[in-house]
């Protein structure tokens with residue numbers, strides 16, 4: 001399975017602003033002044049090899065949307081945040097239509113649905129969109145966000161064939177060759193994690209969940225759900241200090257809890273996701289570095305757990 005991150009920001013989309021870009025340019029130019037850069041190729045090489053990620057890139061600001069791609073199969077989309085607009089634009093530029101999309105919804109908060117009215121393939125007759133999920137109000141929430149006076153095109157005017165298929169948590173389903181199981185998480189308005197299995201690999205999508213690790217039975221249940229996963233995409237919106245103080249009960253988790261749960265589960269790769277919109281690239285990088293360090297010092301006899309921070313545009317194989 002190839003995993004492509006179209007949107008990785010939580011709560012609300014954000015953009016790198018002029019001041020943020022300016023600060024990156026100042027740091028890059030200061031570093032570059034130590035040597036002559038004579039061509040675009042040399043400049044590119046310098047950017048890639050010598051600048052920190054937080055200076056040379058940005059984590060991006062689209063809200064949650066992930067594509068799971070397999071050769072010869074319809075794309076599987078996890079959540080319809082603002083990132084799905086780019087996915088749709090890519091497909092509209094391709095000639096091979098009509099298309100089928102399988103979508104799995106974690107829950108119905110705005111940041112996870114707001115991209116759908118801007119998903120151009122939904123406006124194309126002949127396309128088929130199948131929307132799966134454990135949440136009871138998926139169709140209602142998607143119709144409501146396009147209702148007047150909030151959006152100019154009502155849901156019924158979408159030309160694609162759109163189907164809603166309810167799932168029961170704890171039951172294993174086959175969605176176009178991928179085995180999918182859902183699990184309820186602690187989050188206002190009900191959010192579901194999903195375990196996706198294909199070709200002997202397991203991918204967990206577990207966003208929007210507050211794990212407190214106070215109740216060992218709850219931690220054990222999630223560890224069992226994450227068991228031996230090849231990749232865990234995890235709601236690590238806050239640092240631990242914030243998660244246990246000012247933002248306790250806000251419905252999200254931290255980098256530290258992500259490391260602990262993945263260690264408990266024997267997972268191989270933790271991907272920090274649903275970044276806090278108030279954090280800049282340097283802050284998200286700090287949260288990632290802290291998680292990497294924590295994993296190193298608490299690893300003990302366990303095999304290493306790889307830790308990444310997702311960014312818009314990141315692609316990885318599972």
Ligand SMILES: [Zn+2]
Pocket residue numbers: 010011109111112208274
């Ligand atoms: Zn969210």
Ligand SMILES: [Zn+2]
Pocket residue numbers: 107109187191208
């Ligand atoms: Zn949410």
